[in-house]
Amino acid sequence: MPPFDKEFFGEFVKEGRLDLAPHNLFDLVDRLDGLAPGFADIAQPRVHFAVDGVLETDWSRDLETAKEVIVLPRVGGG
Amino acid sequence: MNAPEQMKQFRHVGTRPVRPDGVDKVTGRALYSPDFKAPGMLWGAILRSPHPHARIIAIDTRQAEALAGVKAVATGRDLPTLESLVMHVGEGASDIVDVSHNCLALDKVLYEGHAVAAVAATSPEIAREALALIEVEYEELPFVLGVEEALAEGAPILHDNVFTKGVDPKPDKPSNAAMRVEMGGGDVEGALASAAATVTGRYSLEPVHQGYIEPHACVASWNGDGQAQIWTSSQGHFSVRALTASVLAMPQADIRVTPLEIGGGFGGKTTIYLEPVAMVLSKKSGRPVRLAMTREEVFRATGPAPGAVIDVRLGAAADGTLVAADVEFLYHSGAYTANDAGAGVSSAIGHYRIANTRVVGVEVLCNRPAAKAYRAPGAPQVNFAVESAMDELAGKLGIDPLELRLKNAVVEGDPQTTGLPWGRIGYVECLEAAKAHPHWSAPLGPNQGRGIAGGYWGNYGGPSTVNVSVAEDGTVTVATGSPDIGGSRASMAIMAAEVLDIPYERVRAVVADTASIGVSMVTGGSRTTFATGMATVQAAEEVKRILCERAARIWGVAADQVEWRSGEVTCLDGEKQGQVMSAAAIAGRSFHSGGPIAAVAALSAKGWLPGFGVHICDTEVDPETGHVKIVRYTAIQDVGIAIHPDYVEGQIQGGAAQGIGWALNEAYIYSKDGKLDNAGFLDYRMPVASDLPMIEAVLVEVPNPSHPYGVKGVGEVPIVPPLAAVANAIHAAAGVRLRDLPMAPDRVYAALHPEG
Numbered sequence: 001m002p003p004f005d006k007e008f009f010g011e012f013v014k015e016g017r018l019d020l021a022p023h024n025l026f027d028l029v030d031r032l033d034g035l036a037p038g039f040a041d042i043a044q045p046r047v048h049f050a051v052d053g054v055l056e057t058d059w060s061r062d063l064e065t066a067k068e069v070i071v072l073p074r075v076g077g078g
Numbered sequence: 079m080n081a082p083e084q085m086k087q088f089r090h091v092g093t094r095p096v097r098p099d100g101v102d103k104v105t106g107r108a109l110y111s112p113d114f115k116a117p118g119m120l121w122g123a124i125l126r127s128p129h130p131h132a133r134i135i136a137i138d139t140r141q142a143e144a145l146a147g148v149k150a151v152a153t154g155r156d157l158p159t160l161e162s163l164v165m166h167v168g169e170g171a172s173d174i175v176d177v178s179h180n181c182l183a184l185d186k187v188l189y190e191g192h193a194v195a196a197v198a199a200t201s202p203e204i205a206r207e208a209l210a211l212i213e214v215e216y217e218e219l220p221f222v223l224g225v226e227e228a229l230a231e232g233a234p235i236l237h238d239n240v241f242t243k244g245v246d247p248k249p250d251k252p253s254n255a256a257m258r259v260e261m262g263g264g265d266v267e268g269a270l271a272s273a274a275a276t277v278t279g280r281y282s283l284e285p286v287h288q289g290y291i292e293p294h295a296c297v298a299s300w301n302g303d304g305q306a307q308i309w310t311s312s313q314g315h316f317s318v319r320a321l322t323a324s325v326l327a328m329p330q331a332d333i334r335v336t337p338l339e340i341g342g343g344f345g346g347k348t349t350i351y352l353e354p355v356a357m358v359l360s361k362k363s364g365r366p367v368r369l370a371m372t373r374e375e376v377f378r379a380t381g382p383a384p385g386a387v388i389d390v391r392l393g394a395a396a397d398g399t400l401v402a403a404d405v406e407f408l409y410h411s412g413a414y415t416a417n418d419a420g421a422g423v424s425s426a427i428g429h430y431r432i433a434n435t436r437v438v439g440v441e442v443l444c445n446r447p448a449a450k451a452y453r454a455p456g457a458p459q460v461n462f463a464v465e466s467a468m469d470e471l472a473g474k475l476g477i478d479p480l481e482l483r484l485k486n487a488v489v490e491g492d493p494q495t496t497g498l499p500w501g502r503i504g505y506v507e508c509l510e511a512a513k514a515h516p517h518w519s520a521p522l523g524p525n526q527g528r529g530i531a532g533g534y535w536g537n538y539g540g541p542s543t544v545n546v547s548v549a550e551d552g553t554v555t556v557a558t559g560s561p562d563i564g565g566s567r568a569s570m571a572i573m574a575a576e577v578l579d580i581p582y583e584r585v586r587a588v589v590a591d592t593a594s595i596g597v598s599m600v601t602g603g604s605r606t607t608f609a610t611g612m613a614t615v616q617a618a619e620e621v622k623r624i625l626c627e628r629a630a631r632i633w634g635v636a637a638d639q640v641e642w643r644s645g646e647v648t649c650l651d652g653e654k655q656g657q658v659m660s661a662a663a664i665a666g667r668s669f670h671s672g673g674p675i676a677a678v679a680a681l682s683a684k685g686w687l688p689g690f691g692v693h694i695c696d697t698e699v700d701p702e703t704g705h706v707k708i709v710r711y712t713a714i715q716d717v718g719i720a721i722h723p724d725y726v727e728g729q730i731q732g733g734a735a736q737g738i739g740w741a742l743n744e745a746y747i748y749s750k751d752g753k754l755d756n757a758g759f760l761d762y763r764m765p766v767a768s769d770l771p772m773i774e775a776v777l778v779e780v781p782n783p784s785h786p787y788g789v790k791g792v793g794e795v796p797i798v799p800p801l802a803a804v805a806n807a808i809h810a811a812a813g814v815r816l817r818d819l820p821m822a823p824d825r826v827y828a829a830l831h832p833e834g
Contacts, residue, residue: 003243003420006244006245010246041163041164042164046417053499055498057539057683070498072496073420073424074171075420076166076170076451076538
């Protein structure tokens with residue numbers, strides 16, 4: 001989750017992981033914001049999510065069958 | 079060099095038709111932002127700070143306001159007070175408060191050239207005269223320019239509300255370290271200790287300019303009814319609208335931004351500098367206002383790519399297997415947070431399989447203009463260090479540098495630094511193409527040497543909107559919200575023509591203003607041909623479906639009894655079987671068969687894949703002067719499928735040329751009093767055509783399975799490998815390892831003659 005693990009979730013993260021069961025990525029953002037208020041404010045501009053190894057732009061996607069979400073710094077380009 | 083797995087044969091994709099905007103551009107008719115005029119327009123000018131760091135005690139504008147011909151004066155007090163809000167700004171996240179204060183400083187100036195006040199007058203001469211009448215009282219503050227100096231104990235702190243992000247626990251003191259990003263895993267120290275060979279090096283680079291020729295400029299007109307128009311060139315007019323509206327605390331729909339042709343951006347035109355200021359001046363004066371930067375202002379007041387200090391340690395087993403990498407870098411962020419550290423960390427070592435890694439990036443605030451995106455932002459700097467170290471490691475191991483790279487190159491399924499698995503990438507294919515290329519085995523002359531380097535960029539997808547419509551004569555218009563920087567109008571027309579199976583000349587692609595098409599993200603991140611192309615294909619497919627449906631209704635047959643063949647509809651049913659109806663025939667009757675034929679596709683594209691490149695460079699080093707001549711250069715790149723190969727090759731050649739300039743000549747040079755000493759193209763030495771050989775671009779096509787035509791972004795990768803390719807070639811030619819850019823003649827000479 002770098003850099004968000006240390007910036008937001010230090011006390012909750014164990015070996016870089018958090019165990020949550022969100023129904024979609026919006027729900028994940030809400031849950032993460034519940035743990036560390038302020039995360040939701042920066043999620044859209046600064047975060048990319050990868051679901052089971054693939055970067056996902058649709059945050060409404062159902063996560064029922066997903067095994068893992070990786071939280072990444074958003075990278076744009078020039 | 080072509081596709082190992084070409085997906086299918088195309089009629090238009092992969093051809094090289096003339097670009098639709100070409101004639102206007104070569105005949106001087108194309109309208110760029112400094113050329114645009116509006117009726118009744120005033121001329122704006124901006125007063126800039128002479129100090130690199132100072133508190134603004136007072137600004138007295140009374141004399142300027144009293145000057146005949148002056149219609150408006152503005153300072154930071156004329157912009158609304160904003161709450162902190164982090165927005166995705168073009169290519170990275172920025173706090174809108176920082177964006178506002180960068181347009182017009184409020185309490186402090188943070189770099190020489192920081193905007194302090196602005197005037198609008200009836201002539202440029204009066205505007206400049208008025209600037210001289212504005213009195214600003216400053217309290218000068220200590221300043222800091224270098225990243226290591228900015229982190230030193232007792233260094234002047236730029237912002238008392240910036241606490242280093244990415245560290246735990248949260249610091250209790252403000253710092254110039256704006257952000258720290260660390261990724262990796264394994265036992266780096268243990269692996270380095272047991273490695274058969276290790277290399278260690280410290281590398282440095284100065285900030286560099288994107289080198290766009292057209293300066294920033296805009297015209298703004300804020301009408302009495304609250305509606306406003308802005309004419310500007312940028313990499314994203316929707317981004318200009320969103321940012322300007324946010325800075326001015328007004329509804330986005332009240333601003334209509336019309337994109338003008340863009341004379342280069344390369345990442346530097348993904349933000350705003352002038353638009354809110356022109357808007358305020360227009361509102362105050364009641365007239366349209368133009369603001370245009372001089373070249374000097376562009377250098378002093380807009381964002382360069384960050385410079386860096388980078389420490390690298392690599393370790394390998396005796397057979398060349400990389401066992402450990404430890405990379406730590408400090409990037410110049412300039413006056414505000416720039417967000418290049420995450421990209422640098424992601425782009426540092428991910429092109430190699432390494433079991434034990436640690437990559438740390440820190441963004442450091444200093445009294446320079448806020449750094450901005452430049453082609454593959456954050457990647458070339460760290461790649462220079464890593465690919466130079468790879469060359470050194472190959473030398474220590476006695477392994478050919480290309481073979482060392484091949485042995486360790488990532489393939490599909492290997493993990494990236496972030497932990498994600500790589501998709502269908504083409505790094506190995508590029509290395510194999512380099513190995514097979516005649517350049518790699520060509521003989522060298524006296525004082526010549528050959529270098530190689532590889533690199534990559536992640537690319538992007540994201541939001542795009544496209545409207546495909548059919549005129550009554552069957553010709554097709556593709557309207558996008560993506561500014562055309564590298565030939566995207568031609569590429570969109572090619573993809574629409576491919577879907578519709580009609581001649582390229584029957585498709586006209588245009589860039590629509592913010593009131594005429596849905597939102598699109600900036601043209602940047604190598605996303606437009608991929609994402610806007612995907613939307614174009616989707617909208618054209620829908621138009622094709624509508625045309626088939628209309629033909630079926632006109633014929634009175636079931637919709638499944640028609641088929642699209644060779645750009646027209648063929649009937650499969652009954653006595654009409656074999657009859658054809660052209661797009662023109664259908665569109666000509668569209669008003670009486672359901673209405674005009676058009677389709678909009680609005681999507682947030684995913685499935686993008688990174689691009690990989692391998693560059694081979696031959697240099698000739700003059701031992702008497704230290705001058706380095708590039709004698710041959712080949713750039714090999716996995717491009718997915720090239721929609722228009724001319725423009726793909728152009729992107730590769732341009733990126734390589736910019737990278738060579740970064741390697742050999744380019745750097746922002748500051749005086750001891752914190753002022754930029756080379757604010758112009760005479761003193762800021764970019765390569766020109768006579769400095770470079772023909773750059774051969776080799777297209778390796780490993781299609782992206784997620785795109786209808788296999789597209790991968792191509793624009794950013796080519797600036798990544800040149801820095802190290804040139805350094806490695808100099809080492810091969812002259813036996814000296816240069817770790818500080820630019821490798822200008824004085825530095826090369828000093829390395830060749832250490833005795834002095």
